[in-house]
Amino acid sequence: MSTRPRQRLDASESEGPDGKPLRTRHVAVVLFEGFDLLSASVIANTLELASELSSRNAIQWAYRVAVLAAHDGHVGSSATLLVSTEAFDTRRDYEFDAIFAIVGADTDLDDRSEPLTAWISRARAKAADVRLVGAPLPGPDSPIRDGPRATHREPSCNAAGHANDCKRKSQSLHEALTGALKLIRRDMGDTMARRVAEHLSICSQDALNAIFEDVVGSTPAEKVRAAAHWLQDNCRRQITIEDAAQVAAMSERSLLRHFRSELGMTPSDYLMNARLQVVCNLLIETDLPVDKVAKRAGMTSGDHLARSFRRHMKTSPTEYRAQRKLQC
Known part of the structure; x- marks a missing residue:
């Protein structure tokens, strides 16, 4: 072979x-x-x-x-x-x-x-x-x-x-x-x-x-919670909001409306927050380069990670890692 x-x-x-x-x-x-x-x-x-x-x-x-x-x-x-x-x-x-x-x-x-x-x-x-x-x-x-x-x-x-x-x-x-x-x-x-x-x-x-013992519920609130749980569990992979909508058996538009109502943010923001938590943990606990951290957190590249990290955390991944390791 x-x-x-x-x-x-x-x-x-x-x-x-x-x-x-x-x-x-x-x-x-x-x-x-x-x-x-x-x-x-x-x-x-x-x-x-x-x-x-x-x-x-x-x-x-x-x-x-x-x-x-x-x-x-x-x-x-x-x-x-x-x-x-x-x-x-x-x-x-x-x-x-x-x-x-x-x-x-x-x-x-x-x-x-x-x-x-x-x-x-x-x-x-x-x-x-x-x-x-x-x-x-x-x-x-x-x-x-x-x-x-x-x-x-x-x-x-x-x-x-x-x-x-x-x-x-x-x-x-x-x-x-x-x-x-x-x-x-x-x-x-x-x-x-x-x-x-x-x-x-x-x-x-x-x-x-x-x-199917934990099937998605029938109410919008139950469907939103199911979608949020799925986004949290799968944030390390290349997934989309359309995927989450399929899991919740809702249209993207409906998921967006009910997600904002239930959780006060969009599904995209929720997914980004989950990924940034993964990123922060990897930056603190490993010495992986930023590109590899990005891949393990479901992001497309190190540049994508750096832009998103600075926008949400007001610092760069490298600066965050150095600051946290000094604190430890």
Whole structure:
């Protein structure tokens, strides 16, 4: 398999073949030995369906899925089928919007897996959406959730062993489906996530209840709070007010009017305030150059950050960093 050159992934808006705005999200599905094949398929198929359904909207979305592993070649699934993968190291400098790590119940996670799990941990620290499917990753500093190190176990032939195996696979499938639909909901809003779920015959009512338990309310005030919460959670990414309006199931004009009434500011000002808080924290806690701070705060460039920072904070990012570090 050929190795692609390293590059930064661009999740910004572009233009699709039909002239509509196209927003691309890059997703890594990371496979560990013994992973559940159906769970991996569900993630890819659900995201593909969302891309297809969004092509009918004013804004199109496209999920680009990369299948990665600790090494280049093939990874064996729990069904003994081999899946072709790309070594994660060839994507070390990529910034994915989301990462799904699928770990098999019988996976032997030894020292050779540490570079891969460390890469996942760093991705999460950079605000990537990291989701675990299956068994927990090892170590006290697991990037996803705490849990014991997975060790190899001989398959059980008794009824209890079979029942436990079925339960694990069912849980893994639920995590895969829930994670994919929540990702779609985060990007395209509640309505689109529900449309995708309705097209999936394997989507149970329990799964839907878990995914949409915090659905956007029906009143303008509830919708504004949902949009504000979404802007706060996603301010590190390249997002727009139009995206927030989709999440709130409102027109941009309606969101602007009600947002001002409820919170006393525009959605754009609210988003800028959230980003400036991220910027201030990064300036104080890191030595990253301004360009990199801007990228991590969802801004287009260091120049954009400097202009916005001076307008709102009445000082430059460099001066702010120096002043705060002197105080410390």
